[in-house]
Amino acid sequence: MKVIATLEHVVKKPMFGCQMCGQCVLHETGMTCPMNCPKTLRNGPCGGVREDGACEVKPDMRCVWLKAEHRARAWPLPSSWRAHFGHLRAPVDNSLHGTSAWANLFSGRNRELPAGWQTERARPGPEAT
Amino acid sequence: MSRLRSLIEAGDRLVLTGEARTMDAGDLDDFSEKTVEMAEWVDAINATDNPTARAHASNVAIAIAIAQMGAEPVLQVVCRDKNRLACQADVVGAALHGVENVCCLTGDDVTAGDEPQACRVFDLDGPQLVSVVDGLSRGRYLSGRSTGRPLDLLVGAVENPGAPPLEYRAERAALKIGAGARFLQLQICFLPERLEAFVSALDRAGLCQQAAILPTIVLLRGTRGLKFVHDRVPGVIVPPETIARIEAAQDESEAAYALALEQAREALALPGVRGLHLTDFRHDGALSRLCEDLRIPTREERYADAYRSPLAV
Ligand code: SF4
Numbered sequence: 001m002k003v004i005a006t007l008e009h010v011v012k013k014p015m016f017g018c019q020m021c022g023q024c025v026l027h028e029t030g031m032t033c034p035m036n037c038p039k040t041l042r043n044g045p046c047g048g049v050r051e052d053g054a055c056e057v058k059p060d061m062r063c064v065w066l067k068a069e070h071r072a073r074a075w076p077l078p079s080s081w082r083a084h085f086g087h088l089r090a091p092v093d094n095s096l097h098g099t100s101a102w103a104n105l106f107s108g109r110n111r112e113l114p115a116g117w118q119t120e121r122a123r124p125g126p127e128a129t
Numbered sequence: 130m131s132r133l134r135s136l137i138e139a140g141d142r143l144v145l146t147g148e149a150r151t152m153d154a155g156d157l158d159d160f161s162e163k164t165v166e167m168a169e170w171v172d173a174i175n176a177t178d179n180p181t182a183r184a185h186a187s188n189v190a191i192a193i194a195i196a197q198m199g200a201e202p203v204l205q206v207v208c209r210d211k212n213r214l215a216c217q218a219d220v221v222g223a224a225l226h227g228v229e230n231v232c233c234l235t236g237d238d239v240t241a242g243d244e245p246q247a248c249r250v251f252d253l254d255g256p257q258l259v260s261v262v263d264g265l266s267r268g269r270y271l272s273g274r275s276t277g278r279p280l281d282l283l284v285g286a287v288e289n290p291g292a293p294p295l296e297y298r299a300e301r302a303a304l305k306i307g308a309g310a311r312f313l314q315l316q317i318c319f320l321p322e323r324l325e326a327f328v329s330a331l332d333r334a335g336l337c338q339q340a341a342i343l344p345t346i347v348l349l350r351g352t353r354g355l356k357f358v359h360d361r362v363p364g365v366i367v368p369p370e371t372i373a374r375i376e377a378a379q380d381e382s383e384a385a386y387a388l389a390l391e392q393a394r395e396a397l398a399l400p401g402v403r404g405l406h407l408t409d410f411r412h413d414g415a416l417s418r419l420c421e422d423l424r425i426p427t428r429e430e431r432y433a434d435a436y437r438s439p440l441a442v
Contacts, residue, residue, distance in 0.1 A: 039209075039249065042257040044301045046235045047289030047316050048363030056363045057238045063336065069294050086300055088308055091213060091257050091271070115273025116264050 005100035022096030023110040028084040030071030037064040042089040045069075092116050132201050133231035134172040134283035137311055137341045137403070141437050143425065144341050144404035146203060146314060147171035147416075149195060151185040160191070161198040162413075165390045168200040169427050170420045171407060173230055175314075178207040178219075181361065192228045203285070204228050206262070209236035212252035213261065213271055219266055224280045231326025232307075232314060233258040237363050249413055256304050259286050263309030284309045285340075289316035290327030292364040299330035301338075312341040314406040317358065319367045321395050332401035341403035344396040348389050348409045348416060351381035386415055390422055397423070 005020070005092060012018030016026060019035035025042065034042050038057035045065035048056030055061045071077075072085045079121065090113050096104060104110040136142045141194035147167045152160055159220045167174060176191035188205050205225045206216050220231055235255035241245040252262060261271050268279035286305040290298055302313055318324045324344060331337050349355055352375050357365040371388070378384030396402055420427075426436055 003232055039235065039251040039254070041235065041251065041254040043254050043304060044297065045288065045292070045294065046255075046364070047292055048237060048241075049292045050296075051293070051362070051366050053293050057240055063293070066294055074222050086304060089258060090255055091261075094252070094430050114270040114271045116269040118260055118262075118264055 003042065004018060004103045005098070008102050013049040020098050020101075021092055022099040022101050023090045023093055024101035024105070025089055027077070027081045028089070030073075030085065032064055032068035032076070033069055034064060034068065040092065041065070042092065055066055090114075090119075130281065131173070131283050133203070133230050134296050134311070135174055141339070143311070143431065143436060144343060145171040145407065145421045145425070145428075146173050146174045146175060146343060147407040147409070147419075150192055150220070150409075150412075151177060151180060151183075152191060152194075153185055154324055154371040157194055157197065160194050164195065164198065164200070166414070166416055167407070167431075168195075168198065170416060172428060173201040175202045175203045175205050175209070175232060175406075176228075178205040178236075179210055179239075179242075182209065182239050182244070182247075183245070189223045189226075189416070190229075192223050193226045196227055201230065202228050203230040203232050205232045205234060205235035206258060206310075206382065207234045208253050208255060208258055209239065210247075210249050210250055212250055214390055216253060216258060217261065217265060220262055221276060221280065224265075224282065226376060229281065231285045232286070232287065232312075233262055233263050233310070234287050241361065241363050246384070255286060256301075256308050258306050258345050259310050260308040266309070281291070281355065283311055285312035285314065286310040287314050287316060288327075289318075289364045291318040291320055291323045291366070292346075295323060295326070298327055299334070299336075301304065302327075302331060303334060303336055306336050306340045310340055312343060312403075315342065315344045317347045317362070317365055319358075319365070319371055319392075321392070324396065325399055328399045328401045337401035337403070340399045341399055343404050344392075344399075344402060344420070345406045345408060348390050348407070348411045348419065349385050350411050350413075351385045354385065356409055382411075386411075386418070389415075391420060393419060393423055405422065 017031045017036050021035050049063045053066045055063045136144050145356050148164050174195050176188045178188035192204045194200035206219050239249045262284050266282040288302040355367045355372050374437050375384045
């Protein structure tokens with residue numbers, strides 16, 4: 001397992017700044033790693049984004065979610081990935097930090113959610129855009 | 130069921146909420162003295178959770194104090210300072226004291242406050258917190274364990290209509306409404322065209338019927354306050370023209386009041402807006418004056434004749 005984790009890190013760190021959360025959502029977030037958001041937000045940008053699109057916490061960095069939102073729209077990604085952009089993602093499983101998301105995907109471990117997490121609540125109305 | 134919830138569920142009643150002043154040392158009499166004016170007008174008062182990342186008397190303690198003075202509290206819970214256990218404990222603990230309204234926020238970063246050295250938690254994010262509190266409302270902790278009985282809460286959230294990416298903000302609001310938010314207190318917005326675009330996107334999507342949309346109006350004394358908001362509140366900008374206009378006025382304080390009144394009128398005129406969220410930094414009676422100028426009766430009077438807003442929805 002360690003080998004897979006190392007391999008994953010070597011590939012995904014330089015490409016996506018992967019933080020090895022062990023439960024990859026890159027495909028849902030315009031291939032932009034939300035764990036680079038200083039608040040580690042998994043469901044879109046906070047209300048603090050600056051007028052020029054810079055991050056509230058790190059004024060020298062563009063808000064991760066601005067990049068994600070742009071890429072999810074503009075990049076030629078599979079439409080099912082794009083559709084997932086606006087879905088509610090579950091809280092991070094902190095016990096997976098440092099493990100391989102590839103291995104967790106394979107074993108299904110990344111889909112084990114807390115029993116009280118409400119997954120299938122109907123989304124209201126049509127998509128607001 | 131909370132009063133706020135029955136008003137919101139009624140569909141056509143005006144909804145006013147307000148932000149309690151922060152408290153440090155003092156006692157409950159001090160607190161009621163500072164809150165009594167607001168309590169006369171608004172349906173429910175937010176007990177804030179370390180606003181702008183500064184420590185104050187806690188959200189739960191303040192929520193209980195609001196309930197004890199006979200007003201209705203909204204417990205704010207912010208993701209910045211507490212992990213998922215502590216957030217849930219806040220909600221369940223406050224509910225034990227009869228606090229039935231909860232407003233879920235992601236929260237400003239620790240760098241916005243006076244203890245930037247603090248650890249930032251963000252174990253949950255705002256939309257996840259809405260979903261977790263909705264779960265508590267239905268009687269389950271996130272772990273799946275039962276709370277004993279459903280807490281039966283009114284869950285709400287905040288969204289910033291004025292921060293980039295502008296076109297995405299309504300979608301993010303929809304995410305929170307989908308997760309269980311039944312009211313949205315909007316971040317203060319000094320750009321009316323942004324507020325309008327945001328509310329109309331929600332309205333077109335039919336979401337204003339599912340959650341009460343409450344734009345925030347902030348009462349400030351003058352340009353100092355406006356500059357403070359511009360410089361210190363993350364994600365909020367005050368256009369230089371607005372500041373210049375107030376600065377040029379004979380009476381700054383009067384001009385700042387007139388600005389708030391104009392914002393309130395414009396906000397209430399937007400189709401889909403159910404009411405307002407009021408923040409008072411003046412403490413000079415301007416809150417009462419604002420409601421009177423808007424021809425809104427006091428809370429008791431509104432309840433006595435099931436007041437419907439002539440402007441809203
Ligand atoms: S501005 Fe963007 S990157 Fe920065 S904390 Fe907020 S969501 Fe995260």
